[in-house]
Amino acid sequence: MIRVQREDFDIGAEIAALTAGKRAIGGVCTFVGLVREIAGDRAISAMTLEHYPAMTAKELERIEAEARTRWPLEATLIVHRYGRLEPGDRIVLVIAASAHREAAFEACHFLIDFLKTKAPFWKREEGSEGGTWVDARAADDTATRRWTRKTERPQRKRRHAAE
Amino acid sequence: MIRVQREDFDIGAEIAALTAGKRAIGGVCTFVGLVREIAGDRAISAMTLEHYPAMTAKELERIEAEARTRWPLEATLIVHRYGRLEPGDRIVLVIAASAHREAAFEACHFLIDFLKTKAPFWKREEGSEGGTWVDARAADDTATRRWTRKTERPQRKRRHAAE
Amino acid sequence: MKILYFAWLREKAGRAEETVDVPPGVATVGALIDWLKGQGEGHKAAFADPSLVRVAVNQEYVKLDHPVRRGDEVAFFPPVTGG
Amino acid sequence: MKILYFAWLREKAGRAEETVDVPPGVATVGALIDWLKGQGEGHKAAFADPSLVRVAVNQEYVKLDHPVRRGDEVAFFPPVTGG
Numbered sequence: 001m002i003r004v005q006r007e008d009f010d011i012g013a014e015i016a017a018l019t020a021g022k023r024a025i026g027g028v029c030t031f032v033g034l035v036r037e038i039a040g041d042r043a044i045s046a047m048t049l050e051h052y053p054a055m056t057a058k059e060l061e062r063i064e065a066e067a068r069t070r071w072p073l074e075a076t077l078i079v080h081r082y083g084r085l086e087p088g089d090r091i092v093l094v095i096a097a098s099a100h101r102e103a104a105f106e107a108c109h110f111l112i113d114f115l116k117t118k119a120p121f122w123k124r125e126e127g128s129e130g131g132t133w134v135d136a137r138a139a140d141d142t143a144t145r146r147w148t149r150k151t152e153r154p155q156r157k158r159r160h161a162a163e
Numbered sequence: 164m165i166r167v168q169r170e171d172f173d174i175g176a177e178i179a180a181l182t183a184g185k186r187a188i189g190g191v192c193t194f195v196g197l198v199r200e201i202a203g204d205r206a207i208s209a210m211t212l213e214h215y216p217a218m219t220a221k222e223l224e225r226i227e228a229e230a231r232t233r234w235p236l237e238a239t240l241i242v243h244r245y246g247r248l249e250p251g252d253r254i255v256l257v258i259a260a261s262a263h264r265e266a267a268f269e270a271c272h273f274l275i276d277f278l279k280t281k282a283p284f285w286k287r288e289e290g291s292e293g294g295t296w297v298d299a300r301a302a303d304d305t306a307t308r309r310w311t312r313k314t315e316r317p318q319r320k321r322r323h324a325a326e
Numbered sequence: 327m328k329i330l331y332f333a334w335l336r337e338k339a340g341r342a343e344e345t346v347d348v349p350p351g352v353a354t355v356g357a358l359i360d361w362l363k364g365q366g367e368g369h370k371a372a373f374a375d376p377s378l379v380r381v382a383v384n385q386e387y388v389k390l391d392h393p394v395r396r397g398d399e400v401a402f403f404p405p406v407t408g409g
Numbered sequence: 410m411k412i413l414y415f416a417w418l419r420e421k422a423g424r425a426e427e428t429v430d431v432p433p434g435v436a437t438v439g440a441l442i443d444w445l446k447g448q449g450e451g452h453k454a455a456f457a458d459p460s461l462v463r464v465a466v467n468q469e470y471v472k473l474d475h476p477v478r479r480g481d482e483v484a485f486f487p488p489v490t491g492g
Contacts, residue, residue, distance in 0.1 A: 012175025015195065023200035023250045029271075030193040032178065033409055036262065037186035049408065052332055052401055055385035080408060087186045092409050099199065102306070105272050108192075112264060112409055120382070120401075121408025122333035133334045136405030143265070196492055212491065215415055215484055218468035243491060255492050275492055283465070283484075284491025285416035296417045299488030 002060040006083040025074045027101035029108035031094045037087035049082040052120040063114045071103040117144040165223040169246040181238045188237045190264035192271035194257045200250035212245040215283040226277045234266040280307040332403035338372035356390035415486035421455035439473035
């Protein structure tokens with residue numbers, strides 16, 4: 001399930017609603033992204049998240065569907081906010097629930113890594129010297145490439161063996 | 164911070180309390196373990212968690228301290244329940260918060276992996292044919308060994324490079 | 327053809343969207359960018375460094391050689407920074 | 410010396426804890442287990458397969474060659490299954 005909204009979300013309520021009655025779930029991994037007060041060495045007073053509504057929904061659904069082909073998941077949720085946010089505010093929520101904890105961890109990690117490089121959101125940070133569009137991080141591309149299926153990493157095999 | 168308790172916990176409230184006012188946090192990774200209604204091919208009606216109180220607290224504190232030497236964490240929490248639980252009930256909560264999501268994910272994963280093989284808890288499952296003590300899973304030992312520092316895995320290096 | 331601009335491309339282009347009638351020769355994303363660059367200083371500034379520009383046609387990521395047709399929704403934006 | 414038993418070791422030993430006075434020669438965890446096995450059928454059953462038994466002395470995991478002393482708290486239990 002995916003949702004893009006201006007409003008805040010309640011993590012506990014989201015997990016409870018998503019997992020209610022699904023008694024095959026053994027592990028729930030959740031990631032929450034928060035607005036930091038510092039970006040690089042610059043103090044941030046607020047941030048505005050712009051997005052491309054028609055495409056955002058499609059991309060998030062695509063990412064979620066991909067995760068569900070890769071891991072045996074009982075439930076997934078992505079909630080992403082847009083609009084003006086302040087330090088400490090929640091930006092994004094990703095939940096992956098599975099019978100086993102490895103699948104929950106991997107899928108949750110995959111979802112946020114992909115979201116960071118594929119979902120059409122842009123952050124504009126406001127500091128004392130005005131606003132600046134955030135630059136994409138090369139580290140995010142690297143994180144996403146980790147999940148490329150063609151270059152099967154030894155680690156991925158090892159993890160599955162541990163399940 | 165660690166807590167061992169009979170009572171349930173409120174995930175959203177725990178995350179909010181743990182991260183309140185800590186504006187350097189950019190990512191919070193949370194794991195929640197739930198009682199499944201099936202274990203192997205056996206239906207479970209309830210489970211009782213026994214533990215060794217004096218040692219449990221020490222072990223959880225040790226595991227938490229170890230995570231904090233390995234990753235730059237702003238906050239960590241482990242809450243583990245004991246006593247009688249039913250399918251769908253929450254068993255354990257692990258939270259790791261950091262400026263960066265990779266550290267939050269890795270530390271949270273490390274904490275639950277270590278807890279599973281080090282913290283002195285024992286599960287007794289009740290089914291239609293009576294109670295059975297749960298056997299330790301070899302997969303849990305494998306998962307814990309992944310984090311052994313001496314056998315540095317290529318994956319661990321790659322991940323850190325991605326930060 | 328509907329053109330959308332996001333983030334700093336929107337600011338440089340001076341508009342969030344516009345509907346354009348492109349000449350028949352403009353059949354790919356790359357050709358569309360070249361044509362748009364001739365439409366004013368803002369457009370020229372927006373596309374000054376093509377390596378910073380990402381493109382979606384009908385809400386799907388595409389490359390510069392992707393075809394564009396009448397009725398398409400073509401969006402230009404910088405690398406994404408959500409999450 | 411205080412001995413604690415958990416999970417199925419507790420059930421087999423038929424007790425959660427006991428305070429024992431061990432002979433002077435019983436100076437390691439391994440020797441303590443051998444001595445306890447002679448204390449009754451329940452004890453014998455609990456320690457029937459030593460590979461399934463984990464030991465903590467004063468709440469720290471130890472191996473069979475770890476020393477035990479008067480005043481120690483020695484706990485026996487199966488591999489843990491929490492989380």
